[in-house]
Amino acid sequence: MNLRDTFRRDRVFDVVRPGTRTIKPGELDTGGKYLLYMENITVSFDGFKALNDLTLYIEPGELRCIIGPNGAGKSTMMDVITGKTRPDQGTCFFGQTLDLTRMSETEIAGAGIGRKFQKPTVFPEHTAAENLELAMAGQKTTWHTLVHPLNGEQRDRIAATLNTVGLLDRHDHVAGALSHGQKQWLEIAMVLMQQPKLLLVDEPIAGMTRQEVERTAELLQQLAGEHSVVVVEHDMEFIRSIASTVTVLHQGSVLAEGKMQDVQNDPKVIEVYLGE
Numbered sequence: 001m002n003l004r005d006t007f008r009r010d011r012v013f014d015v016v017r018p019g020t021r022t023i024k025p026g027e028l029d030t031g032g033k034y035l036l037y038m039e040n041i042t043v044s045f046d047g048f049k050a051l052n053d054l055t056l057y058i059e060p061g062e063l064r065c066i067i068g069p070n071g072a073g074k075s076t077m078m079d080v081i082t083g084k085t086r087p088d089q090g091t092c093f094f095g096q097t098l099d100l101t102r103m104s105e106t107e108i109a110g111a112g113i114g115r116k117f118q119k120p121t122v123f124p125e126h127t128a129a130e131n132l133e134l135a136m137a138g139q140k141t142t143w144h145t146l147v148h149p150l151n152g153e154q155r156d157r158i159a160a161t162l163n164t165v166g167l168l169d170r171h172d173h174v175a176g177a178l179s180h181g182q183k184q185w186l187e188i189a190m191v192l193m194q195q196p197k198l199l200l201v202d203e204p205i206a207g208m209t210r211q212e213v214e215r216t217a218e219l220l221q222q223l224a225g226e227h228s229v230v231v232v233e234h235d236m237e238f239i240r241s242i243a244s245t246v247t248v249l250h251q252g253s254v255l256a257e258g259k260m261q262d263v264q265n266d267p268k269v270i271e272v273y274l275g276e
C-alpha cells in the first residue's frame with residue numbers, strides 16, 4: 001500500500017464504496033461526499049494562531065461564502081488550500097486522495113484548484129483572447145505562446161470562456177482598456193482556462209459599480225455546479241444576493257455556518273461581526 005492509499009479519505013472514514021473506478025496515484029478522486037476536506041487545521045505565526053483547529057468541508061459544485069472580521073483567518077485559509085502556507089497541524093484533502101499539505105503550489109494548481117486574487121493581474125497590452133491564450137499555456141513564455149497558432153478547439157474554448165464571463169464582445173480589445181469589473185471577469189476567465197474543479201475567489205467585488213456587482217453575483221452562481229466556488233467577501237448585501245451557504249470565521253475557527261438568514265441572526269455572529 002503506498003502513502004496516498006494510506007491517507008485515502010474513504011479509508012479514514014471507513015466508508016465502503018464498492019465498484020468505484022480505480023484512481024491512479026496523483027489523480028483527483030471526486031467520489032466522496034466532499035471535494036475539499038479541511039480538518040483541525042492550525043497555523044501559527046510566532047505563536048499566534050491565525051487558524052485554530054479549523055474544520056471546513058466543501059461539496060462538489062457548491063457556492064460557499066467565507067466571511068469574518070479582519071484578521072479572522074480567511075486569507076490564511078485560502079493560503080493553506082493553495083499550498084502557500086503549510087499548517088502546523090491538521091489535514092487538508094482535495095477529493096479522496098490528494099493530500100494538499102504534501103503538494104507544491106504548482107501541483108495543487110495542476111490538480112484543479114484555481115485562485116483569483118483580489119487585484120486583477122491581466123496583461124494590459126494583450127487582448128482579452130490573448131490573455132486567455134497565455135493562461136491556457138501556463139508556464140510557457142509569452143512570445144512562445146503567442147507565435148504558435150491555436151487549433152480550432154483552443155480557439156473555441158477561449159471564445160466559450162469569454163462568453164461565460166460576458167466578455168465575448170471584448171475578444172480583440174486590449175485588456176488595459178477594459179473597465180475594472182471587466183478586468184476582474186477576465187481574470188476569472190483566465191483561472192477557468194486551467195479548468196479548476198475548485199475556484200477560490202478573494203474579494204471579487206471591491207471597487208466595482210453596482211451593475212458590475214450584480215453581474216459578478218450572477219457569474220459566480222453560474223460557475224457553481226460545474227465548479228465548487230469559495231468566495232471570501234466582506235460585503236453582506238452581495239453575500240445575501242448570492243444566497244449561498246455562509247461560513248463565519250472568527251479567531252481562526254468556524255464560528256457559525258449555514259444559510260445567510262440563520263447566520264445573521266446568530267447572536268455569536270452579531271456580537272463579533274455583524275454588530276461591528
Ligand SMILES: Nc1ncnc2c1ncn2[C@@H]1O[C@H](COP(=O)(O)OP(=O)(O)OP(=O)(O)O)[C@@H](O)[C@H]1O
Nearest residue numbers: 045046049050068069070071072073074075076077
Ligand atoms: N505571514 C504572517 N506573519 C504573521 N502574521 C500573519 C501572517 N499572515 C497572517 N498573519 C496574521 O494572522 C491573522 C489572520 O490573517 P488573515 O490575513 O488570514 O485574516 P483575514 O481574515 O484574511 O483578514 P482580512 O479580512 O483583514 O484580510 C491576522 O492577525 C494576521 O495579522
